[in-house]
Amino acid sequence: MLRSQTPGRGGETEGTIHLVYRGEMNVPAGTRDDTFWVLANYCKGMGLELDQARAKVLEVWDDQTEQYGYNVEEALKKVDRVYAGEERDR
DSSP, X not given: OOSOOOOOOTTOHHHHHHHHXXXXXXXXXXXXXXXXXXXXXXXXXXXXXXXXXXXXXXXHHHHHBOOTTOOHHHHHHHHHHHHTTOOOOO
């Protein structure tokens, strides 16, 4: 079940990632790739270990994300790539 029914707006991912992290905002369907990439970087910047970051992303995906058309493996792949120091695909 999604926690908040307030949609985000595209282009605000970096400015609102703390709201997603705290469970106060859903991951908007049109920004899922961007949001999970920024969330992974946010977790790393906060000093979370890889397993903690994966658990947080799984929690956000499960509770705050419209999952249709976006599987959890895509979200977790973002964390693995950030923690491995890889650049983002564009």
